[in-house]
Amino acid sequence: MSRIKIYTVNEMAMEISSLAVQAMIYEVSCYPSPGLVSPVSCGAHKDMDFFTFIDSTAALSKYLTLFIQEGFSNKSYREIFNSIRKIGITAEQDMFVKTKGINTHKGMLFLMGISCAAVGKTIHENKSFKYIQSIIKEMTSGIVEKELMQLKDTDAHSHGEKLFLKYKTDGVRGEVERGIPTVFQFSLDFYKENSELSINDRLIQTLIGIMQNCNDSTIIHRHSVEVLEEVKETAREIIAIGGMKTAKGREKINNLSTEFIKRNISPGGSADLLGVTVFLSLVEEYMKKL
Template identity: 55%
Template sequence: MVEINSLKHSFNEHSINIASLAVQAMLYEVSCTPSPGLVSQTSSGAHTDMDYFTFLDSATSLINPLIHCTEAGFSSSTPKEIFHQLRLIGKLGEQQMLDKTSGVNTHKGMLFLLGVCCAAGGKALFGGTRFTSLQGIIKDMTSGLVERELSSRLLEFKNADKFALTNGERLFLHHKVEGIRGEVQSGLPSVFDFSLGFYKANQGLSQNHRLVQTLLAIMQFCEDTTILHRHSLETLKEVQETAKQILSIGGVATVQGLKAIEKMNEDFTNRKISPGGSADLLGVTVFLQLLEEYMVKLEPCFAPCSCFRLSKD
């Protein structure tokens, strides 16, 4: 793997473009408001250790690792080999993020999800396949992930110091929640099978309202591990039901719905409820819509040809 801090690497133009779309998606996600309990332009939500500018700093620090993630896909490597590279890139990317935010974890989950999606996009372009191939590529890359990193280590988790476990490992141990690993191993069904279509269907709204409406739509179904980690299963069910009720009265499309969202934001902020998992999936949704548009523009060139192989073989 190319050293992530190297300035000598000649990047594929598509890798730069795709990574920039991923950063754009992160900036969109944090910019929408009101986003109940989440950091936005106007509020730090349930958080006391970060604000809007922390997120801007974090998002911009990740352009380098995301370019490398996309580059990893532009190769003849197998999906499993690509995913191994992503794990190494991700660790370095996390450190860049933490250095920029003075140790605050703003985008760890988002980096993992977007890194996988960027690599899948790179692999699809390298192989001359279309956007519809991405879900299968993601499944191939992450096949067996839950078994390797969670199920097979269950006894190890039980014997470990609880403080030595990651949040995801702890939730799997106590609740059998597969979290982000289960989501990617299944090919991001929450996004490909639901939120991406929902986001497209609401393109008639303003960009801000479209993002908030899609966030609510994700929240009503998301098994949000951020909420589970900080609160309880009961709180998660309450969040899901509240989002569903607000959508049933029109969400951002009605005055009543907008008032309900504002009330929800105030309540979540006061109770320190942050649906961070839903926010990550919103960012992925925006990115995949941007990536699809990008790939459609390239379709006249679609074939596993030299224009996608720039020094990668």
Template identity: 50%
Template sequence: MYPEKIYRLGEFALESMLMEVACFPSFGLVSPVSKGAHKDMDYFTFIKSTASLQKYMLKIAHRAFSPDNLDVIFYDCRKFGVEAEKDMFKKTKGINTHKGMIFVLGIAVIAASKAIYNNEEFHSIQEHIRSMTKGMVSRELKNLEKKTALTHGERVFLEYGITGIRGEVEAGIPVIFDYALPAYDSVEFSHAGDNERLLHTLITIMAHCDDTTILHRHDISTLKEVQIICKNLLKKGSLLNKDLIVEIHDLDKNFSKKRISPGGCADLLAVTVFLSLVKETFYV
């Protein structure tokens, strides 16, 4: 049996993954009504994948709810991450739905569980994220020229010098703490529906995130174009301006047709929901 706080963290991790894929229209991402830019996965693929990950998020939360050093906890939890990937691929028959999610949401779960165990303030979650990932970019993105089999993130780093999710977590995921969380928890959206909150926050993330998933399929000019589109939507009021919903639906169709899928932003959206639930439950 886990402590009640661990079950809550596991619940929030599951909820956040389900909330992310429920968002629509979502700029080429998989949703309940569309495969988006993808041919090999749909909403049901994500549901199956998400279900397979719940036990690992519980294991991660439980391991971090401890007086142990964060480095030791992070090392142990990365083993859980490897196991989670194997189960995910088994469940989806080889389709990568949540590999990035396992990594970044897992880190958020560790940091939140550790902060709650230590009875620390909410801001310490970001400090724990920075602490456990310090030096990750230099450790994992050096001497790549000598490697023969590169990951998508490694290829993007070699071509563009963009550090991707490794650089983002090492910096404490500022896209979330500086932009996404304030957007998701904003007073303006306090009475909005869940989909409106999610979509407004996704647009906010896409406006500021150097998404390597977009770069993997396309190039830097496509990424910059996506960021400009989303910044312009925010200037117009995003979902606060109801007239924009037609434009957003058209953009979703256009992104899907061009096979643009901001998968990294989707992962950060889920982490935003998770951290919002943590803050609301344990810190308000």
């Protein structure tokens, strides 16, 4: 039997990580989510289903706690970021073991891991919710320059690296270095504004809202920048006619689900940002009670 690791984790880290797990389960549980895996559809994915996502979330749950615990320290923002990246490599390996090599949560793990650590650090420094974004920026400062700008064709291994070389799109690294602006400047407020909807409908409404602006690298990887722009424009049209609040909007979302399956379109980047939006919304409520 291999040597069992002993971790020191405070109760708050466990409480906050449960919110991250909740958010990840919410993201995969809502439908109709065009092109995405849900309890009723595999979307534009042939190698995974709802249960693959539950398995993956279960495998990652302990690491979410460890990301937050890293934030509960006197380490510098950069030191915390370097620590959680090491934890993230192990987390990703465990995810792939659980899913038999299927990439369910690689993008989500990166975004959620950074968000979790930043939340832990914000609380540790006795700061308010609004400081989380600036801490994320501090943690990830220079990541695009360091990891993408220096790339040569032979160095590119990940989808994000290959897309940067082809399109100069900085993907999830650029998003975190800017402090996840899609969430902090848009989707958190949008999620709040739609709180009168049922949980399911609110999640779908927010997903479509995010799709309006998200430079979704999953779509670019599978298709092209042109298809991405088409998806954004369709999302804007849906929100303009009310989205999940109107019969016409719902019908258009249902039609989009059918179309995305046929065309193999999956807004996976938008789905990851939805998960982070839900997590930070739950965190904001949690921090009000501290």
